[in-house]
Amino acid sequence: MARSTTLSRLDRLEMITALAKSGEPLTIGDIAMELGVSSRTASRDIEILRDRGLPIEADRGRGGGVRLQRNWGVGRLSLNYTEAVDLLISLAAAEQSGSPLFMAQLGGVRRKLVASFSPAMAFKINDIKSRIRIGKSAPAHLLSQYRAPAVEIVGTLHQAFLDRSAISITYTTVAGEESQRIIEPHYLLLSSPIWYVLAWDELRQDVRTFRCDRITSLVTAPDRTFRLRAIGDFQTSLEGIDNI
Structure with missing residues (x-):
């Protein structure tokens, strides 16, 4: 039951909502186990969701089934x-x-x-x-070298981009040379399927373009935020992008 100490009621309500919308057959016992709480706590949380208007149906008892009403539709979509x-x-x-x-x-x-x-x-x-730019598809000679970046690197880069936070990266060039950089991720460019970061490079004291799949490690510096530069400042960094 250790998990129950790390989940607030708000977190539990969001998880129960997601489970109910998944369409998978569930029991109150299943939900209690997933959340790491007692069946009584899970039942109380379900009741709160009903009071808030989510049309959840639940059978009585520990093994009671939980489901959304059949006529429930998409309705309003809540996104963060x-x-x-x-x-x-x-x-x-x-x-x-x-x-x-x-x-x-x-x-x-x-x-x-x-x-x-x-x-x-x-x-x-x-x-x-x-700050998001969509370009032409990547040329064939780049696709043969492309490997999807690690999920954890994408997530951290994404958050730093949203927060306008500087990041410390380990970057590998097309020649296989590795270097440590501190960059400011100002813009993102998609040359499908390859994503590029248009950044200010503190090492070079200039704008540079980095391929996301060539970033092998990444750490944010949340105390180092930056003011957005104009997109025109990055035009020269895009030259020769098909050879990066």
Whole structure:
């Protein structure tokens, strides 16, 4: 039961909501085990969610089944800042791909999503969108060298990008040379499927472009934030990007 000490009620409610929406068959006992709490606590949390309007049905007893009402639809979608940015970036990349299959309505989906944001959230999202660039697809000779970057590196880089925090990286060049850098991740560029960071490099005291999949380690420096530079400052760093 040690896990129950690390999960707040808010965290538990979010997890129960996600489990209920998954469509998988669940019992109160399953949920209690997943959360590391007693069945009584799980039942109380489910009752709170019902009071908040989530149409959860639960049978009585320890082994009672838990499910959403069959006629429950998508309704309102609640996303946090990071999730909203991820989704909008994915939509933008899909739109730019030019594929007509299953993608005809992406523009409308994106507009509806943006329209659902609060003014404060919309302002933050627009700021981030202005820092994401979608370019042409990567040339074939780069694809043979490409390996998807590690999930933990992507997550840390993403957060530093959102927070405008400097990061310390270990970077490997195309020639296999390794170096330590401290960079400011100002913009991201997708040359599908390869992502690049358009950054200020403290070592070179100049702008540089780094391939995300060539970053082998990364540590944030949250106390070292930066002021965003104009995108025009990075034009020279994009020269020869097809050979990086």
